[in-house]
């Protein structure tokens with residue numbers, strides 16, 4: 001819970017409450033962010049662990065890993081991106097509708113990690129714009145949650161007047 | 171059948187082939203076969219000496235040659251491994267006959283050797299790269315392969331696209 005989760009102006013006793021469009025819009029988006037089901041290597045095991053009962057990603061409104069990128073708002077790149085897989089990663093990102101966010105999980109997705117080789121992409125930010133980096137090899141589920149809360153903060157800071165996906169292409 | 175028996179029966183069948191027995195580097199029974207006689211020797215091994223199982227095909231890059239290594243077992247008879255090796259002194263375009271017509275299981279393994287070491291196999295039914303895409307610059311397991319870090323932008327133009335990508 002964030003501090004600005006408090007309802008701005010309350011008139012609950014008369015069944016009215018006032019808020020801003022930004023607040024209610026971002027509140028809704030923040031608590032129903034659907035990640036694309038997309039694991040590439042060992043980090044994916046921690047991502048799966050994060051969604052099990054012990055760590056319970058559902059507390060953040062994200063229990064629903066989508067198998068189709070067209071239903072997803074968040075791409076968690078969990079694992080080693082090889083050059084052979086890179087076009088598919090980029091394609092999944094291109095298929096996701098706006099608003100969309102990308103989280104690079106683990107040192108492999110951030111920088112290639114231990115794989116300094118011809119076969120491995122040295123950081124997924126070469127092909128997609130990354131919003132949050134979660135370091136670790138692999139990061140624990142708590143670290144993933146910290147990254148996800150950073151994404152939530154980004155969402156809360158956006159305003160419907162200025163976000164790029166409602167603006168005309170300039 | 172002991173190793174000596176196998177060798178003497180091979181020598182009887184191919185009196186004109188100079189088999190070399192490698193003893194120092196390996197405990198296994200290792201025969202070096204001239205590359206141009208490989209298919210004949212392999213067919214004989216399968217048909218008359220019961221080596222019905224080719225367990226793997228691999229290759230080594232030495233300063234003066236490439237070497238292709240075959241590991242044979244006999245399911246019928248049991249017993250240990252027979253290692254066949256061929257030496258390919260041509261470092262530019264190494265080429266050897268395929269054993270896929272003899273042991274169909276060699277198909278993918280020869281493609282892997284072709285892909286990563288750049289050794290071509292004559293008479294292979296489907297000689298394409300298996301791990302990397304057509305047009306990838308070089309053969310990564312060769313010693314002279316420059317193992318550098320490619321960027322996505324560099325490799326993207328070499329990659330063939332599926333028709334409706």
Ligand code: SF4
Nearest residue numbers: 042043106107108138
């Ligand atoms: S960062 Fe570590 S745990 Fe994660 S995919 Fe890479 S090697 Fe595996």
